[in-house]
Amino acid sequence: MKARYYEVDLSVNENVMKLAEWINRSFDIHILINNAGLGGTKKFTEATPDYINTILQVNVMATSLMTHQLLPNLLKQPKAYILNVSSMAAFSPIGFKTVYPASKTFIHSFSRGLHEELKDTNVFVSVVNPGAMKTNTDVCKRIEKQGLLGKLTLLDPDNVASYSIRQLFKKDSVIMVNPISWLVMKIVPIWIKLPLMTQAIKREIEA
Known part of the structure; x- marks a missing residue:
């Protein structure tokens, strides 16, 4: 089996369409995984228009356009199957991130709506909501600066990937990788979790 690759900047809509x-020209598509995404931790007043636009283009537009263009295939x-990668951040706004959680809320809502729309077809749509992942050393150090909350929620990418694929094939429409984090997000009211999570991110910035 050969693995093909296509390197491209997904923050440019024209590139997404060309990809x-x-x-579509080269393959029959059986599984689409929209995994590309950008985070970012910054005071909103210090964010540039390019910074904001890039997060929204990659997280929102690229996912929407790729799904739309490949769906006929x-x-x-x-x-x-379609698997969209959202985040635990989809379930709460967070200060000093602002744009990222909002973009992941879009992905979660988009995926649930598309799942319902396509439920009588051959295409099954799922969304996975992982927390922070140990993707590289810098990310681990940055998350750990958030304190105990950050350390407890760090996930191994390989475990997340294998679990997500298993649940996708089991036709789990909303995949929760960390049930403890999910339970906390559901139970704790917004007026408590919003300042707590914002303070954790603020510690990361100050560190």
């Missing part, structure tokens, strides 16, 4: 065109297959 989708190449995929997926619908032609006997059985097909």
